[in-house]
Amino acid sequence: MFATEFEYKKASSISEAIQLLSSNEGAKILAGGHSLLPMMKLRLARPTMVIDIGGIEEMRGISVENGTLRIGALTTHAQIADSHVVQEAAGILWETAYGIGDPQVRNRGTIGGNVSHADPASDLPTVLTVVDAKFTIQGQGGITRRGSRTVSAGDFFVGPFTTVLAENEVLTAIEIPVLAENQKAEYAKMAHPATSFAVVGAGVVLTVDNNNVCTAARVAVGGLTPTPTRGPSVEAALVGKELTDENIAAATALIDGDLGSDILGDIFASAEYRRAMAAIELKHAIFHATGLAHH
Ligand SMILES: Cc1cc2nc3c(=O)[nH]c(=O)nc-3n(C[C@H](O)[C@H](O)[C@H](O)COP(=O)(O)OP(=O)(O)OC[C@H]3O[C@@H](n4cnc5c(N)ncnc54)[C@H](O)[C@@H]3O)c2cc1C
Known part of the structure; x- marks a missing residue:
């Protein structure tokens, strides 16, 4: 089945993505597309506009600072599975990323898309809950008038395919405490x-x-x-x-x-x-x- 008709926009910054979300009711973020596109083809999702965030470089990357591993929401499963930094800091996440789907899914699917989609069958919600990850969420003006906020993984997931993300909010990064030697x-x-x-x-x-x-x-x-x-x-x-x-x-x-x-x-x-x-x-x-x- 083909998706219903939608407008396509490419956002070049987080603020542009939020502005597009805020001013277009029914708009949806596109990250790796591995869940959104199947949903659209099955007509379980019918966004009026798809906002491609794939080019926003500030939402990518892996780093460790002050005992915290920070992963940009657009970082793919393959990038996590290939990262020695993740291997050292949070081996549980590194190994889990290897076990997600197949090479195509790992090359396109993102950590942010995975948790925002909140499929109960996904691996990352469970793993990020057990390591007590913190999710950085940005939104401004529009529907919720929220700025930036941090939500722990334990509070992020509300139900199947439902999270605390408001319609005009973007998940920008995930932070995980570096695991200690013991x-x-x-x-x-x-x-x-x-x-x-x-x-x-x-x-x-x-x-x-x-x-x-x-x-x-x-x-x-x-x-x-x-x-x-x-x-x-x-x-x-x-x-x-x-x-x-x-x-x-x-x-x-x-x-x-x-x-x-x-x-x-x-x-x-x-x-x-x-x-x-x-x-x-x-x-x-x-x-x-x-x-x-x-x-
Ligand atoms: C064949 C197949 C096998 C898979 N196997 C596994 C598996 O074994 N384990 C597993 O955990 N997962 C699995 N997945 C899911 C996969 O890991 C992807 O992570 C998942 O499809 C969503 O990531 P994405 O980047 O493609 O998001 P998209 O499909 O682009 O987006 C998904 C949803 O999240 C929203 N969204 C995306 N990014 C953001 C953001 N930054 N802020 C706010 N909202 C956002 C979108 O609007 C959309 O509603 C599989 C998928 C497929 C197709």
């Missing part, structure tokens, strides 16, 4: 065989002392709930415990109680099956993070 982070997913989208995905960041005791934990699962879900019961059960097979199995089993009742099911995997897989993917992530997977 922090172990990993993401594991049961990947859809055709697309690599997460049927169920699980991310962990564990702080571990010299005796292999967990002193702090963040865990999140995605793919099965409308937005990434943290696991406070799992986190509480891990802290203060040695990271043995038995303790990890006991803690990860508690994710069931943190999931709530709104579990997604579709033709690929039922809600019941996804629920059962959550503890298993979480265990995989912890086993890989701690090195137990190699034994």
Whole structure:
């Protein structure tokens, strides 16, 4: 199917993109186009205007400053997967980027487009939630009269394909705290065989002392709930415990109680099956993070 008719504009700066969004009701940002264009062809999205932000250089790039990794929203998955800076600062994100889709998707898809689209099956919402990423959002005048604001990943996702972004706001960058030497982070997913989208995905960041005791934990699962879900019961059960097979199995089993009742099911995997897989993917992530997977 062809998309409905739309106007095409190329923005050369963030302020021009915001101005175009603010003055054209029904306009939409185009980043890598890997979600927006399929949505338009299926007529699930019918923007009156498409604002191409691909040429805005200030929205690209990867840097580390004062213990924070900063990634421009237009940075592609391939650029993240190729970056030694990301590998050193946040290996969990570096590895996840390698596992997204296929080379075409990684070459065109952007980190900003991925999270703005907020597909529950995407990997990055879960990973950025578990590492406690902060999203920089810009908007001015127009509908919301907002300037720049920062929103944590935990507050950014509102529901399937819904975020806190107002219609005239642009996500410009993502900031991630650089992982410390004693922090172990990993993401594991049961990947859809055709697309690599997460049927169920699980991310962990564990702080571990010299005796292999967990002193702090963040865990999140995605793919099965409308937005990434943290696991406070799992986190509480891990802290203060040695990271043995038995303790990890006991803690990860508690994710069931943190999931709530709104579990997604579709033709690929039922809600019941996804629920059962959550503890298993979480265990995989912890086993890989701690090195137990190699034994
Ligand atoms: C075959 C296939 C397989 C895939 N497999 C995976 C996978 O395994 N894991 C995974 O996580 N993802 C996967 N994806 C999704 C992919 O990773 C892209 O990141 C995603 O398609 C959106 O990124 P994009 O840059 O193409 O955004 P676009 O398609 O350009 O935009 C998506 C939406 O976000 C909005 N938007 C984009 N950028 C901004 C911004 N900076 N500020 C505000 N709004 C913005 C747009 O208006 C649009 O509504 C797959 C996609 C395809 C087509």
